[in-house]
Structures are given as structure tokens and as C-alpha cells.
Amino acid sequence: MTTTSPPRTTLAAAARGLTKTYGRGDARVHALRGVDLDLPRGRFTAIMGPSGSGKSTLMHCLAGLEQADAGTITVGGTGLGTLDDDALTVFRREHIGFVFQAYNLLPMLTAEQNIVLPYELAGRRVEPAVTERARLLAETLGVADRLGHRPAELSGGQQQRVAIARALITEPDLLFADEPTGNLDSATSQEVLEQLRRSVDELGQTVVMVTHEPDAAAFADDVVTLADGRIA
Template sequence: MDNTLAASVAHLTKTYGTGDGTVTALNDVSVGIRRGEFTAIMGPSGSGKSTLMHIMAGLDAPTSGQAWIGDTEITGLNDKELTLLRRRKAGFIFQSFNLVPTLDVKANILLPFDLDNRAPDDQQTRRIRDLVEQLGLGRRLGHRPHELSGGQQQRVAIARALAAGPELIFADEPTGNLDSRTGREVLRILREASAAGQSIAMVTHDPIAASYADRVLFLGDGRIVADKPRQSAEQISAHMLRTEQEASA
């Protein structure tokens, strides 16, 4: 296994349904997320980008093919083994915030530590304090999720995902519920995290968000159709437009 990869898949296929109703979400995809790199995954609706992320993260199982987190193959793990591996190795930022409604903001941020029966060390405590400040959550630590706006809940989910400094962060449209200023702040935080050695895989439809990444993967019809180094938002928009025009031609 290539130890320069934080996550990878090989010959990955995912289908839904049977017979004439079969839909192929991913078609023989092989790709890796490199360590310490910020990778954006883009493509039109139905291209398979969220399915790819969910399988890479061990949240969904492929129809065929293999997936690894680091050097551990996850396609053969049971639920308990997968849960432990994700808890130790990965952080998650999804559109559905998955905050615990009975816990306040501070307890939600500290949840990864509580689930692992440990307390943050000094470095992690400093990181949490910085995240709370950068994300404007300082006055909200005692609030519960129902007392927060959607954007504030998203910021709590981001702080929780980054709090323990996981090796790998999966982010599915992490700026989708945020105003543009807070969205840019979140993207800057993700870029800093990758510069500090964390690996980030971000699904997005937003060319501006993708322009913060070191690498942009484009999916179309369940396949990787392009793998580009850092792109400007204009370059990404132009590529997306070409892809959609070719698909409709």
C-alpha cells in the first residue's frame, strides 16, 4: 500500500437497484487522496462525488473494488472496527450537521474526545481555543444546537471535525450553509490544516471553494474525468461548463 496516501480506492464500482433499474454511481474508479494535501472533488449532480467520499470514509460499501484509510483496507472491516478507525483517523463535516441536540456547543466540539475516553492534550486545547475564536463561537459555547442558526451549527460541526487534529478530514459541501465571509474563513482554516500536514477531501460544487484546494478532481458519469493541480475559480468554472456542454452534446 502506498503510504503517501491518506485514503484511496481501487477499481471501485457502486451500483444501486437491479435489472433494468440499475444505476451505476461509480464505474471502476481508482484514485488516492495524498497526505498533507487539500483535494477538492467536483462534478455535476449525479456524477458520483458524494458516493465516492462516503465509500472512502467507510460510511458506505462498494459493490466491488477496495478502499483504504491510510494503509488499512476498510472494505473488509466490520462496523465496530470501522467506527474505531474513523474515530481515531478521520474528521467529518457534512451538510447535515449531526450535532447532538442535548449537548451544548462546547460538549459537541469535545465529543470526539469523550467517545474515545480521553481529554484533549495541551496542543489540542490550544487548537480548540483558536478554532472557537476563528469561527466566532466564543459566545455560543453554552448554547444547544436548536438555539443556533444553520450557519452557526455548521461552524460547530467544523470545529468538532478539526478539534482532535485528525490525519484525514472529509468535508461534503462544508460552506453550503455559510455566508461568503464565514465560508472564506472556513476554507482558509482547511487550507491551513492541510499546510500543517492534515489531509482534506472536500466535495463541492462551488468553483471558489475548490480554488482553495491543492488539487481538483473532476467526476463525470461515475468516473474521474480530470485530475488538475491548483486551479483558479475561473479555470474551474470553465472546465465545469465544458464538461456539461460535452455531456449534453
């Protein structure tokens, strides 16, 4: 199953009236309470808030990893609510990239093989154009000289940069970064954040980062602050 390319708009994604609750009765938690949000294409947005504010839930809903109880989400012109489970899986693979606190690189593969892995998982051939893009991304992100190395031979910052390149290889409408510097020291964190910033400035990528760190959010164009499931 394949998805057709959605129309390009000035917004990478938009959410309207998102609500999400967990549990029942006295244990009921209102994670999102009617959230409206626009994510402009080609910008770096940070989502901030204390623990329990709903920032991770918002990211998971925007990425199609969780379903909101009410509201609508549009990514790249496609309404996520119009897709069945199979179509949503394909859409996520082709249009959404993820960078997590844990790098999730496969230890037996080289950096270059990890970067092109999304094509392998989709059962698609790694054409020369894909290899060329992988090398361009590696150069942009400062790991071009490490493409033949396996993850154990890379520093934490280099591993995270490889993970960013892997997330960008399919040219996604949105790149979600969930606390991407959580396992890194301050100097390496700054390097990774600078690379995310470069992916916006030099590659035109749209980045949405969940963070609780003001220093990290300072790299973003826009900062969205959540409190008790609402945009503060």
C-alpha cells in the same frame, strides 16, 4: 475494541478499481465505474461533478460509510476491506472526521463541549491535553472567544467552524467535508473555506471536500472531477 495506529505514509488514502451500482434492471445506476484515486497527505482535494456524477458515493466509500461492490480502499495504511463492522466503526471514529452542510451540533452543549464530544462518545476521558487541543483548534479557527456559547448563540459560520474543530479533535487521517458551505451566504462561505484551508496549511490536515461550486474548489490544492461515475 481498539485499533492499532496504522503506519504513516505519503498517502492519506488510496482507492483502486472502485465500482458501485444501485438498483436492478432498467433502474440500475452505475454510481462508480472503476475509480482509481490517490489522496496525498497534508493536501486539500476537492471532488466536483454534476448531480448524479458519483461524487457523494465516492466520498461515502472512501469514508467507510458505504461498501463498494468491487475495488480496494486504504486509509492511513489500513485496508478498509480487512475490517469487520465493529472494527470499521472504531476506525472511522478514530481516523476519519466529517463536516456536513448541517452542522449537527448538540444544542444543549457549549461550543467547547461539542468540540470534545467525539471523546465522550468513545467513552474516553477528556484529558487536559484534549482540552488544550480543543482550545488550540478554536483559536486557529477563530472561535476561541465563543467556547462558552451554545449553538443558538453562534452565527452559521461560527457553528460550522465549531463543527470543523470537532472533526479535527481526534487528529484524523482524513477530514471529509460534504458541501460544507451549502447553508451559508457567500461571505460566510469564504470564511469557512479559508478555515479549511488553514487546517491544511497550519495543522497539516488532509481535507477532502465534495462540492459543486467552482469558487469553493478554488481553495483546494487538487481538483478531481467526476462524470458518470468516472474521473473525467
